[in-house]
Amino acid sequence: MKTLGVLGGMGPAATVAFLARVQALTPARGDEDHVRVLMDMNPQVPNRHTQPEAAGRTLGEMAARLRDAGAEVLAMPCNTAHAHAGAIRAAGLPFIDMVVETARVAAAGGATRIGVLATPGGEALYAEALAAEGVEMVRLSEADRARFMAVVFGVKAGDTGPDQRTAMRGLAAALVAAGAQGIIGGCTEVPLLLDAGDAAVRLTDSAEVLARVCVETCL
Numbered sequence: 001m002k003t004l005g006v007l008g009g010m011g012p013a014a015t016v017a018f019l020a021r022v023q024a025l026t027p028a029r030g031d032e033d034h035v036r037v038l039m040d041m042n043p044q045v046p047n048r049h050t051q052p053e054a055a056g057r058t059l060g061e062m063a064a065r066l067r068d069a070g071a072e073v074l075a076m077p078c079n080t081a082h083a084h085a086g087a088i089r090a091a092g093l094p095f096i097d098m099v100v101e102t103a104r105v106a107a108a109g110g111a112t113r114i115g116v117l118a119t120p121g122g123e124a125l126y127a128e129a130l131a132a133e134g135v136e137m138v139r140l141s142e143a144d145r146a147r148f149m150a151v152v153f154g155v156k157a158g159d160t161g162p163d164q165r166t167a168m169r170g171l172a173a174a175l176v177a178a179g180a181q182g183i184i185g186g187c188t189e190v191p192l193l194l195d196a197g198d199a200a201v202r203l204t205d206s207a208e209v210l211a212r213v214c215v216e217t218c219l
Helices: 012-023 051-071 081-090 098-106 120-132 142-156 161-176 206-218
Strands: 004-007 035-039 074-075 113-117 136-138 183-187 202-205
Touching: 004 012, 004 051, 004 161, 004 206, 012 035, 012 142, 012 206, 051 074, 074 206, 081 120, 098 120, 098 183, 098 202, 098 206, 113 120, 113 161, 113 206, 120 136, 142 161, 161 183, 183 206, 202 206
Parallel strands: 004 035, 004 074, 113 136, 113 183, 183 202
Antiparallel strands: none
């Protein structure tokens, strides 16, 4: 069994939910059958949107510390921060790319146009990953993107109430109305508000995909 190192805290609630998925997806009969996890829960990572260079340096330092603590595989439940995958891989450990893995799973469902609920940085990463799978990405309108970011920051502030859930369902519906045949929850705050049954098309949860690959890689 390999030790998993998690670069977390972006945001904290999404990281905790991801770890719960790792636990739930592990086919264990007792404590000793579960994956050993080393985690750096660091909500002080510089803003991935406004301070990308500082964020990259911090993530690289986190990866090196996890390596030195005994991690053998790295994962990060934050899609946007995958723009700094190179800095993380510089630590010399295998790094599971949740964007690439999620795009692959979503494309395997047969959809040729997939909508993405993600930050602008996450959208850019998914556009590339989906294109590599031969799939067209459907984007939110500028107005809906602003609404999406407001909802995400609301979750980071602790609001996962009914108004937030209604707003996220509306954003998913907007992608379907724009022609999406499937949807990717490309921000780890999305599954805190949106369930598979809330969308009219197949929903691929990036946090679920990452957790599943982590379990498969470490066992």
